[in-house]
């Protein structure tokens with residue numbers, strides 16, 4: 113009895129009351145939070161994803177300076193403390209400052225220990241919405257395409273120059289600002305380049321955008337993975353449809369081989385020692401990319417096709433770096449790219465948010481509680497239905 | 500072109516939020532110490548008063564004696580209460596330095612790569628700029644800091660495996676202060692280290708020795724001339740030039756690298772204020788200066804002409820940084836005798852145990868049990884959120900229109916979504 117009352121545990125634990133003293137770090141946090149006014153009224157949120165609810169808000173001192181406040185949901189399945197996804201996004205976005213990368217203005221937490229990320233407000237929808245919008249509602253040209261592609265490549269080259277892999281590049285992670293600037297977003301899977309020899313997970317990148325080296329189970333990879341994903345996005349933008357949709361990882365494998373051929377030791381030295389190489393097609397498939405691209409990717413022109421083919425080289429060592437892509441003559445060639453302010457916009461985006469937007473998005477099939485994987489699978493049905 | 504380490508540093512949160520002048524550092528530490536001291540004294544006084552009250556009560560209601568010495572680590576002296584003897588700023592800093600040293604050992608015990616360990620250590624140092632060891636006990640926080648560093652840098656061992664490495668530590672104890680820690684870090688998780696820069700500089704020097712290095716733009720020398728100058732460097736500072744073969748020079752460069760890396764970057768650089776006061780480039784150059792002065796000065800002269808005022812300024816900074824690094828007790832140049840080393844270690848040990856004893860008597864009684872504290876905070880917050888949720892629900896009822904209702908039905912209530920939020 114005496115023992116138990118002696119122990120420090122017998123002190124009554126309570127958080128300081130409203131007028132009690134707070135830690136310096138708490139005070140800083142509170143002052144950061146106070147810099148923003150957030151609209152949390154139901155029905156007014158900007159959107160909701162698997163990990164977060166996004167509210168609109170603005171700087172307290174400047175109501176015209178809009179922000180998007182991404183409130184991270186508690187992840188009940190994660191037992192090792194605060195889930196690392198949100199941390200990673202904060203960790204990398206805080207360090208990156210580039211016109212084509214979403215700006216993280218601030219981070220704060222609330223009493224209930226939820227994290228909120230104050231992000232740049234990007235009301236123009238995303239690249240996936242852009243190519244999904246029916247042609248009669250949104251037409252775009254080779255000049256428009258070039259302008260978008262350049263902004264995207266600049267973002268990718270910049271993160272790579274900063275030593276960071278995004279690992280989830282896809283159309284709906286590329287958001288559009290009110291002034292039509294493209295912004296790479298969602299750094300929840302990002303990581304720093306790894307030292308050679310350190311193993312890395314291949315369970316990254318949404319399936320349709322996953323490069324061959326990850327499909328074959330490479331334990332070590334680099335910036336080339338993001339370049340592949342970017343190449344896939346560019347093709348999607350051209351054909352206005354998903355480029356390499358598949359239902360399962362194994363199917364993804366075959367879809368990629370179907371388009372680009374079965375890699376061999378000659379075309380990709382070292383491929384046969386990758387863990388899942390034995391799953392590849394026998395007899396080997398012939399690449400049909402050239403013929404297919406020639407027929408479907410007119411928007412690119414000869415020079416653009418060269419660039420995109422470089423980005424979709426199956427052997428990651430031969431795949432072009434984002435920097436090499438940026439140095440290509442394509443960007444200066446005819447047709448000239450569209451000036452940013454003249455770029456077409458996703459209808460209904462960029463101005464005031466339309467009522468029922470969430471519902472519309474929902475009706476496209478974003479069911480409750482879906483994880484990333486199921487969501488991707490669902491996209492296949494969507495894509496193949498229209499093929 | 501990859502951005503240089505310096506380019507990256509200039510946009511980093513480390514530069515923007517966690518680099519200071521020594522005057523700024525001192526002021527911040529004083530503020531933190533003052534606040535903690537006041538709070539410890541107030542909370543101890545409050546507890547003593549409460550205890551005195553309950554003693555009076557229990558003396559009145561039950562047999563005498565049962566109420567003696569209840570609660571806390573702050574023994575109750577009947578009669579005149581002793582004023583709590585709090586840590587000074589210098590003592591707090593010394594304690595933090597000590598726990599950084601232990602964290603370094605913990606990192607190698609956990610087999611973390613050095614940059615992960617070093618990140619954990621910087622988390623600890625940053626946290627204690629805004630918090631006092633009297634408020635939050637450093638051993639507890641250092642376990643959490645190392646766990647967080649692992650989690651953020653692809654070395655998530657899993658909490659169960661992690662705590663199994665310590666005797667008598669529960670998962671709860673490691674996780675409870677996590678939130679406190681990330682808030683103390685102001686949500687900045689990226690730490691820029693000098694390791695990479697040192698490696699780059701090392702490789703560059705090797706290329707110079709081999710006559711392959713492309714000279715910097717300002718440099719009028721050819722690569723051959725650079726090589727020739729390098730192979731005539733004096734052995735020691737203020738020594739005379741002497742001839743070297745390429746192999747000998749390569750060996751010398753490699754030795755300098757090893758010394759700078761192992762004895763400084765993986766030691767004193769982590770255990771002092773170096774990261775707060777200097778850039779990663781300055782830190783590795785200072786370490787290299789300690790390792791091999793002539794070589795480092797030569798390397799610098801190929802980067803900026805030795806005649807430029809910039810060079811002068813840079814050198815002064817490097818010397819100041821080198822002085823800071825070499826003053827740490829773990830810095831042991833080869834010139835130090837075994838007896839001197841032993842004496843140093845012994846003194847250090849005595850100082851540290853005295854400090855730890857002192858800390859036991861001046862801890863903030865309100866912050867002893869972080870697990871309970873965390874639970875209480877969450878409980879309070881849930882209550883606050885609960886009220887909010889209610890008023891929101893009411894408003895929703897009034898305001899909601901048809902399409903919104905449908906949308907909500909489709910999305911499902913927030914909580915359920917969360918529970919299903921598969922990854």
Ligand SMILES: Nc1ncnc2c1ncn2[C@@H]1O[C@H](COP(=O)(O)OP(=O)(O)OP(=O)(O)O)[C@@H](O)[C@H]1O
Nearest residue numbers: 158159160161162163164166180231232233234235
């Ligand atoms: N910066 C922003 N500005 C404006 N709206 C945004 C912004 N960020 C997100 N949104 C909106 O909020 C929605 C949810 O975003 P979030 O990034 O949380 O999830 P997601 O990417 O759609 O889904 P998930 O990450 O689960 O795959 C987006 O679809 C978008 O409509």
